[in-house]
Amino acid sequence: MIINGQVGELIHAKDRGFTYGDGVFRSMLLHEGKINLWPQHFNKLKHDCISLGINCPSIKILAAELDQLIADQPEGVAKIVITRGIGTRGYSPISESNSTRVISISPSPQYPDFFSTNGVSIYICHLRLGHQPRLAGIKHLNRLENVLAAAEWQDPGIAEGLLLDEEGHIIEGTRSNLFLVKNGNLYTPDLSRCGVAGLQRDRVLEWATQNGVSTKITNLFLDDLLAADEAFMVNSVIGLWPIREMSGFKRDSFPISHLIQNWLNNVLP
Amino acid sequence: MIINGQVGELIHAKDRGFTYGDGVFRSMLLHEGKINLWPQHFNKLKHDCISLGINCPSIKILAAELDQLIADQPEGVAKIVITRGIGTRGYSPISESNSTRVISISPSPQYPDFFSTNGVSIYICHLRLGHQPRLAGIKHLNRLENVLAAAEWQDPGIAEGLLLDEEGHIIEGTRSNLFLVKNGNLYTPDLSRCGVAGLQRDRVLEWATQNGVSTKITNLFLDDLLAADEAFMVNSVIGLWPIREMSGFKRDSFPISHLIQNWLNNVLP
Numbered sequence: 001m002i003i004n005g006q007v008g009e010l011i012h013a014k015d016r017g018f019t020y021g022d023g024v025f026r027s028m029l030l031h032e033g034k035i036n037l038w039p040q041h042f043n044k045l046k047h048d049c050i051s052l053g054i055n056c057p058s059i060k061i062l063a064a065e066l067d068q069l070i071a072d073q074p075e076g077v078a079k080i081v082i083t084r085g086i087g088t089r090g091y092s093p094i095s096e097s098n099s100t101r102v103i104s105i106s107p108s109p110q111y112p113d114f115f116s117t118n119g120v121s122i123y124i125c126h127l128r129l130g131h132q133p134r135l136a137g138i139k140h141l142n143r144l145e146n147v148l149a150a151a152e153w154q155d156p157g158i159a160e161g162l163l164l165d166e167e168g169h170i171i172e173g174t175r176s177n178l179f180l181v182k183n184g185n186l187y188t189p190d191l192s193r194c195g196v197a198g199l200q201r202d203r204v205l206e207w208a209t210q211n212g213v214s215t216k217i218t219n220l221f222l223d224d225l226l227a228a229d230e231a232f233m234v235n236s237v238i239g240l241w242p243i244r245e246m247s248g249f250k251r252d253s254f255p256i257s258h259l260i261q262n263w264l265n266n267v268l269p
Numbered sequence: 270m271i272i273n274g275q276v277g278e279l280i281h282a283k284d285r286g287f288t289y290g291d292g293v294f295r296s297m298l299l300h301e302g303k304i305n306l307w308p309q310h311f312n313k314l315k316h317d318c319i320s321l322g323i324n325c326p327s328i329k330i331l332a333a334e335l336d337q338l339i340a341d342q343p344e345g346v347a348k349i350v351i352t353r354g355i356g357t358r359g360y361s362p363i364s365e366s367n368s369t370r371v372i373s374i375s376p377s378p379q380y381p382d383f384f385s386t387n388g389v390s391i392y393i394c395h396l397r398l399g400h401q402p403r404l405a406g407i408k409h410l411n412r413l414e415n416v417l418a419a420a421e422w423q424d425p426g427i428a429e430g431l432l433l434d435e436e437g438h439i440i441e442g443t444r445s446n447l448f449l450v451k452n453g454n455l456y457t458p459d460l461s462r463c464g465v466a467g468l469q470r471d472r473v474l475e476w477a478t479q480n481g482v483s484t485k486i487t488n489l490f491l492d493d494l495l496a497a498d499e500a501f502m503v504n505s506v507i508g509l510w511p512i513r514e515m516s517g518f519k520r521d522s523f524p525i526s527h528l529i530q531n532w533l534n535n536v537l538p
Contacts, residue, residue, distance in 0.1 A: 010279035013371045020412035021290025091419035091443055102282045132399035142411035143289035150360035174360055
């Protein structure tokens with residue numbers, strides 16, 4: 001771990017990331033010493049920092065610190081956390097404060113290969129996401145909803161939990177974005193009120209544009225998922241998992257999902 | 270500061286309080302070496318920990334660690350943060366993990382005396398609180414809404430910001446609870462969908478019960494505030510501030526507010 005340029009694992013207990021979750025983060029796949037889609041990840045990080053008024057470190061500083069860790073750990077999941085920095089008591093953010101940066105690399109989680117090929121079982125979480133347009137889309141450190149949702153199931157056969165919002169729209173997985181395929185068209189939930197807009201979501205949308213496939217970003221309900229030809233979840237670490245099974249839903253053929261999966265895994269941006 | 274029993278200021282960057290805001294806290298007024306309403310504060314802390322499935326340290330451990338700091342700093346604001354502890358990657362909470370406890374004392378914020386006597390000017394925040402019944406009432410570490418709301422004004426003449434929810438209900442201040450007085454009755458917002466249920470709010474409700482004053486915990490709108498005879502805000506550090514001025518609202522007489530204020534400040538629970 002490198003914290004503000006120094007090797008170490010400790011942060012100040014008055015850091016606003018700790019006191020208020022006042023920060024953002026990214027998890028990125030690291031393979032053969034390279035971070036997959038690094039420039040795009042940095043752009044997302046910077047975008048999220050700007051949304052919260054947090055000073056984002058330069059790409060040069062972050063890349064140098066990542067490289068320092070990658071030299072010893074060329075495989076795994078790299079994570080960057082940026083917080084607003086150390087604060088005094090009180091919610092009001094102090095604009096001139098130095099942000100805190102925490103860079104780390106963890107071993108990749110090990111998932112069975114059939115998650116990608118044959119698809120996964122998912123669980124419909126009871127917790128409903130609240131609406132907060134001001135935070136929607138941002139990968140921020142206020143993640144209690146995800147924590148509580150992930151606590152709802154322990155069965156290791158369940159790969160992911162599906163999150164709906166308070167109005168019953170399907171929004172995302174606890175750590176992934178969701179797509180539906182219906183009659184050759186793509187559908188993905190509108191994330192303007194809640195949810196995290198992940199990088200792989202952007203890439204699937206890019207695939208669709210490149211291949212002339214119609215995509216709708218819209219309000220979707222559970223019934224839309226149940227009626228879909230295929231459904232899949234994406235994130236930067238798992239890649240793409242087709243959904244094989246969910247309450248009231250069972251599919252065993254994923255031609256479009258595998259086409260997109262192949263593109264995500266093999267096409268260099 | 271005392272962290273897990275050791276004097277120090279640093280926590281692990283993998284602490285779930287830092288990575289996900291996965292924890293709760295309390296701010297408590299400390300005067301002449303005593304924490305005001307300590308048993309009640311501990312009960313709230315424990316209640317909030319239980320709501321999130323976090324192991325709450327015993328009152329004995331926390332009191333001993335507080336006493337250790339109070340010996341050197343008998344005046345100020347004492348703060349306790351409890352997080353779910355150090356975690357591995359991933360949202361899923363590990364139930365057997367040891368929680369982290371951070372105890373600190375800061376100097377009391379200095380507010381002009383007339384805030385309590387003549388009342389304060391408040392600002393109506395643009396940010397609207399999202400609904401999340403699962404987290405409503407809890408003083409948890411996911412406080413980005415409060416941070417963004419507090420960033421909306423810099424004028425030091427504005428003492429507090431009023432927060433409405435997405436449906437236009439008045440809910441609370443950025444760091445306080447709200448009461449209205451109308452025809453001798455008390456009204457305070459329902460906090461079942463958002464907001465933090467502070468200890469002073471409970472005490473005002475207790476005052477009302479003891480004094481046979483009717484209290485309604487209900488949906489309240491800005492128009493209800495504008496039509497109120499008196500309105501005031503409470504928290505454990507500020508005590509009670511009558512609201513003197515807000516857009517469309519001006520009052521200069523606060524008989525009920527001062528009656529309750531006197532009781533809050535002087536009656537031992």
